[in-house]
Amino acid sequence: MRTVYVNGDYLPEDEARISVFDRGFLFADGVYEVTSVLDGKLVDFPGHAARLQRSMDELAMEAEIDMDDLLEIHRELIRRNDLTEGLIYLQVTRGAADRDFLYPASETPPTIVLFTQSKPGLAESPMAKTGMKIVTIPDRRWGRRDIKTVQLLYPSMGKMEAKRAGADDAWMVEDGHVTEGTSNNAYIVKDGVIVTRHLGEEILHGITRKAVLAFAREAQMKVEERPFTVEEALAADEAFVTSASSFVMPVVEIDGQTIGAGTPGATVARLREIYLDEMRKAAI
Structure with a gap:
């Protein structure tokens, strides 16, 4: 117990x-x-x-x-x-x-x-090798998503909707642009550029997000912090999410459409490896 x-x-x-x-x-x-x-x-x-x-x-x-x-x-x-x-x-x-x-x-x-x-x-989740399947849903949460409150009913509803659709999680969409996942920050990779929504009141200021972007820049990867559309995500080479519990997790399908080759890509695999290595060293 x-x-x-x-x-x-x-x-x-x-x-x-x-x-x-x-x-x-x-x-x-x-x-x-x-x-x-x-x-x-x-x-x-x-x-x-x-x-x-x-x-x-x-x-x-x-x-x-x-x-x-x-x-x-x-x-x-x-x-x-x-x-x-x-x-x-x-x-x-x-x-x-x-x-x-x-x-x-x-x-x-x-x-x-x-x-x-x-x-x-x-740290050895099988999903890191197979990738996640995502569905998109409207973002109907309150406006101060940068505050990590216990108001998690809508994210819970989103995860249940994803489960019913045979997916692993949901990305929330507002004004045509992805805000974030139900319990994670969302990213795409196109032509070697990592794209994720900029910080603001619309998304949680992820602790893992901050570390991953810092490591990406140190590794000379290009990062753009801006909104991206669902259409951009569907046309991406890779996609992924970050959170304290999943670290860096690849996304291989969105709304039933395969992303890139349909398998976890090299950029995401490298970011996950770097993140886990560096955070194990820094853990207290």
């Missing part, structure tokens, strides 16, 4: 409890991060910690969280759960208060929850 963390306590998962008045439960008034664990170490924890603070700031969550303490909680969960390869989920909500649309008093303590998910073979 897993040990989880709830508001200062390490507990068996079946003993963990959250108030029915928690605003994360009532209003989706919370933010989260997912950090990968490889070889028992945290991948890009500083990036996730910085984005967590940014998300809290954007929602005017006044709770003070010491990031050194948060790092130690992550490490303690790794130790207690003997986690070698997998994920650590972290969620912070505005806390528990009687139901009211107005924020509760600033002294209301936040709710902080962390738990682990063991994923043996996370």
Whole structure:
């Protein structure tokens, strides 16, 4: 049985409890991060910690969280759960208060929850060799997608729609342009150029995205940060997604149409190799 963390306590998962008045439960008034664990170490924890603070700031969550303490909680969960390869989920909500649309008093303590998910073979996913199949759906989310909130109903609906269509995931489309995947950033490769949507309020500022683009530029690959259309994606040589849990994952089919040769391409394979090598070295 897993040990989880709830508001200062390490507990068996079946003993963990959250108030029915928690605003994360009532209003989706919370933010989260997912950090990968490889070889028992945290991948890009500083990036996730910085984005967590940014998300809290954007929602005017006044709770003070010491990031050194948060790092130690992550490490303690790794130790207690003997986690070698997998994920650590972290969620912070505005806390528990009687139901009211107005924020509760600033002294209301936040709710902080962390738990682990063991994923043996996370870095050796078979899908990295076969590639993903994608369907496109309209992007019907709220406008502040740059804040990593727990409002994940529409992405969940998108993943279910993809499953019903016999695909692995969905890319969301707004005004004819791809924004991002349901839980990942989206990319295409054309004539050796990597194209992905620029940062803004329309997409999540991916931690893996940031690292992958930096590694791509260091490897002398050309990168364009701009919107791209579904038509461009269908005509691409390669396509892929990035996220903390899938790293760099090739896409070989979109809306039933084969992308490029229909197999993972050299650019994506190289980026995945570089990313995993470099992040294993930097893991803490």
